[in-house]
Amino acid sequence: MPHPEHDTTRTTTRPDELLLEMVGVEKQFGHFKALKGCSLGVSRRETLVLIGPSGSGKSTLLRCINLLEPADGGDIFFEGANITRDLAHAPRIRREIGMVFQNFELFQHLNAAQNIMLAPMKVLGLSRADAHDVALDLLRKVRIPDKAEAFPDELSGGQQQRVAIARALAMKPKLMLYDEPTSALDPEMIREVLDVMADLSAEGMTSLVVTHEMGFARRAADKIVFMEDGKIVETAASEAFFGGSVNERAQRFLDQILH
Numbered sequence: 721m722p723h724p725e726h727d728t729t730r731t732t733t734r735p736d737e738l739l740l741e742m743v744g745v746e747k748q749f750g751h752f753k754a755l756k757g758c759s760l761g762v763s764r765r766e767t768l769v770l771i772g773p774s775g776s777g778k779s780t781l782l783r784c785i786n787l788l789e790p791a792d793g794g795d796i797f798f799e800g801a802n803i804t805r806d807l808a809h810a811p812r813i814r815r816e817i818g819m820v821f822q823n824f825e826l827f828q829h830l831n832a833a834q835n836i837m838l839a840p841m842k843v844l845g846l847s848r849a850d851a852h853d854v855a856l857d858l859l860r861k862v863r864i865p866d867k868a869e870a871f872p873d874e875l876s877g878g879q880q881q882r883v884a885i886a887r888a889l890a891m892k893p894k895l896m897l898y899d900e901p902t903s904a905l906d907p908e909m910i911r912e913v914l915d916v917m918a919d920l921s922a923e924g925m926t927s928l929v930v931t932h933e934m935g936f937a938r939r940a941a942d943k944i945v946f947m948e949d950g951k952i953v954e955t956a957a958s959e960a961f962f963g964g965s966v967n968e969r970a971q972r973f974l975d976q977i978l979h
């Protein structure tokens with residue numbers, strides 16, 4: 721046995737290491753408790769789908785993770801660092817956690833390539849030429865290679881959402897958060913966005929996705945998380961969840977959205 725200090729086969733990063741861990745996270749808006757002691761772990765390369773009734777706290781949970789909302793209690797660890805207790809982590813978290821919103825939130829006065837190039841130039845210090853190359857690569861990845869020059873109002877909703885995904889990917893995030901990314905889209909566009917997200921998950925992009933698209937959940941999710949009334953009621957492996965071995969409230973909700 722080699723001495724541990726000289727054992728070059730040891731690594732500090734296990735492939736299944738927790739990337740994100742939430743422990744007892746609380747969030748209050750005035751007198752209303754939106755998150756009540758939420759605990760959740762996300763391992764590297766995992767995709768989790770978060771479901772639950774309207775108002776159960778799904779968006780608030782995502783917004784606490786990337787520090788758009790400060791948590792009032794509990795702890796959130798990202799790569800082992802407690803990001804809720806030390807505001808110095810905020811710039812890194814905004815770089816390393818990508819977020820995609822329901823309404824795309826693209827800059828209307830910039831074309832698709834410029835939307836994608838902005839943060840890599842401003843935050844990562846890439847030259848315009850390098851950032852442009854990154855943008856073209858990502859537009860290929862999200863399957864709209866010919867839309868670099870198009871402005872948001874010249875794109876369909878599905879194309880705009882794919883630009884938004886490309887814009888988030890341009891920062892090389894370690895975690896992607898998606899907040900109902902297809903709920904503002906017409907049915908024929910939903911599939912093209914979900915296909916891109918499923919490809920990213922299959923490539924190992926760690927993802928936390930709020931969606932009611934159960935076809936996507938079946939295809940891409942490792943785990944399903946069910947929230948109700950500000951609490952995480954159930955976290956189950958996807959097979960167990962769809963196989964029916966989940967608690968009764970989660971099952972009832974699943975039946976509602978499937979039928």
Ligand SMILES: Nc1ncnc2c1ncn2[C@@H]1O[C@H](COP(=O)(O)OP(=O)(O)OP(=O)(O)O)[C@@H](O)[C@H]1O
Nearest residue numbers: 749750752754772773774775776777778779780781
């Ligand atoms: N900034 C805010 N101020 C006051 N209340 C808020 C705020 N943000 C969220 N809430 C409340 O917190 C609760 C949880 O909201 P949240 O948006 O997280 O739910 P959700 O599960 O994402 O719902 P939906 O599926 O409808 O998007 C809701 O009752 C909401 O009204």
